[in-house]
Amino acid sequence: MTSSNNNYTPPSEEILIHRVIEGDSSREDWLALEQLADGDRCVWERLARTLQVEAELRRDGKHAVSLADHIELTxxxxxxxxxxxxxxxxxxxxxxxxxxxxxxxxxxxxxxxxxxxxxxxxxxxxxxxxxxxxxxxxxxxxxxxxxxxxxxxxxxxxxxxxxxxxxxxxxxxRTVVDQFFQAGSDDQGKLTPKPVPMTRFVDYGSF
Amino acid sequence: MEREPLDIIWRKERRWVASVLLAHMPPGADLEDLLQEVALALVRHTDEVRSRDNFRPWLRTVTLNIARGAHRQEQSSLRRKERSLDPEAREVADQRPLREQEAKKARQATANTLKKIEELPPKHREILLLRCVNGLSQKRIAKILGLPETTVESRLARARRKLRATLSTVQAVPVHDEGQPHDQ
Known part of the structure; x- marks a missing residue:
């Protein structure tokens, strides 16, 4: 997406900011951005703000799409x-x-x-x-x-x-059990089976 | 086609499928239900895919159709609670039991994400989620969406600006509509 030639036409601010975020800016892009910022110091502020809102979106979005990890094909x-x-x-x-x-x-x-x-x-x-x-x-x-x-x-x-x-x-x-255990650890960190209350499984028709 | 089990393929693709759904589904829809419908469609119609190259665009089209179907259902004023998932979908798409805490967290995150992108047009939401959340390269996004890479770049740039403008309370940056020379 970058260019390094004499026919460089500075793209819009949004493209320049986008390329910075993508780590895809050419030398000309940086110069163009600096020139823009010379006339409007808020350019850097907008770049920072774009990074911030994107980080917030990424955090929530990753959590949201992780729901997909629970959908399996049989x-x-x-x-x-x-x-x-x-x-x-x-x-x-x-x-x-x-x-x-x-x-x-x-x-x-x-x-x-x-x-x-x-x-x-x-x-x-x-x-x-x-x-x-x-x-x-x-x-x-x-x-x-x-x-x-x-x-x-x-x-x-x-x-x-x-x-x-x-x-x-x-x-x-099929089997019948009178107790479930899960892996746990004792005071010394030693692996020990820990009983799981049977009531926890009452509601599950199947796993 | 590559001889890879379908469930393995699904595991690789399902997160970006979730992003496409998030971008296009109606606000009241249940992401998990829609994901299950996509999983069902995948199992039922995989035979229609002729080559590996076409698989992702095909899966996106299937996903879009399901998201649109959810819109139609909502428009025909069917209440979401009354909408029961195709019983066969329940057989095909297993939902691993989520721990309540985990489920609550994910649903909250879904609501937060939808809130953040609700002001953006769906095509901007989709491209933004695919890049920022799923980390897909612009090249791969271009292939999935069937767009030139230059269009992906300009659309992504615009989506970022709109997101900033929407979420910014301090900053007042004018948001222009479509029609800039970069967008094709």
């Missing part, structure tokens, strides 16, 4: 879109479905790698262990349901064959 809806092509969601769903079917049946369906002397817990796949966890959790009333998986990213597989899918598995679980 990952369930936002993540699968991810600016991927429209078909990518379907492709990811197919990949996940395939992985699910393969994962569910492969570990216990005659895979010779599962036969041997090691206990089942050491030979089962992550998928079958996960399924067992869900089944056990449901039977105990701890797991309410498995929520739809969230695709975080799809990208070409490193070996150049297929698509690598990064996704999150989510379980809705």
């Amino acid at each position: 990952s369930e809806i936002s993540a699968p879109r991810n600016f991927l092509p429209r078909w990518a969601g379907w492709a990811a769903a197919v990949v996940l479905a395939a992985a699910w079917v393969v994962g569910s049946f492969s570990s216990d369906s005659g895979d010779p790698r599962n036969e041997g002397s090691l206990p089942a817990s050491e030979t089962q796949t992550a998928d079958s262990a996960y399924m067992q966890y869900i089944q056990k959790g449901i039977s105990e009333g701890r797991i309410l349901e498995e929520l739809p998986r969230v695709v975080m990213e799809t990208r070409p597989a490193a070996k150049g064959d297929g698509v690598e899918v990064l996704y999150v598995r989510r379980l809705l679980e």
Whole structure:
């Protein structure tokens, strides 16, 4: 925005003040401002006042827009879109479905790698262990349901064959507690759990 | 388009979206409600964005439409308390619980900000908030608003002068209206 040539035409006072605030003034701009101030000493006062009101606006404005930090998109809806092509969601769903079917049946369906002397817990796949966890959790009333998986990213597989899918598995679980704690510190500054009154959570339907 | 999760993109953009809303929303509107509506629109219509370059101007247009919608609602004399947010918006846009103290502070700051800029035309409010509050460069503002950088500079200069004139009780600086050679 600055200029340093012989054809310099002094801009208006508001532009000069603006450039000073932006830290964008050329030597010519400063000279022009000084010349203006020679005829009207209030120029410096107006510059100072502009800086002051802007600082006030910045302080309040930053607080105000910080409200936006509390508005989140739910990952369930936002993540699968991810600016991927429209078909990518379907492709990811197919990949996940395939992985699910393969994962569910492969570990216990005659895979010779599962036969041997090691206990089942050491030979089962992550998928079958996960399924067992869900089944056990449901039977105990701890797991309410498995929520739809969230695709975080799809990208070409490193070996150049297929698509690598990064996704999150989510379980809705329930537990009953008789006390909440938060991290606190004692007189010596040592980290200690501090009980939180249960009444504080009564009003929350969900977090 | 860049393969970045939408929620990450939202976190990067949401503060300047709040500024655009502040600049254009009617005085009685609730900033949080409008932000949630923008978040919902973002999730619903992202597919319409063809390239990364177009994303911010598109998001600003969406934000402006929502602010204008709030004006229309106000004009049709719907009381703000009766205006219920689209139920789907509640599902899409989660609002993290604000501590009461924190919320009070932010709302007070919103009221203070609106009071400071209320005398300015919306286009000056917007540019001033984007630069001073969000710290966006003039170049980036020019891209978002689809304006030449020279126009951004002159508009920002004028907005600063008007703000000073509006808030100044001691200083009496004449505030000229539009039509100066720098503004395009």
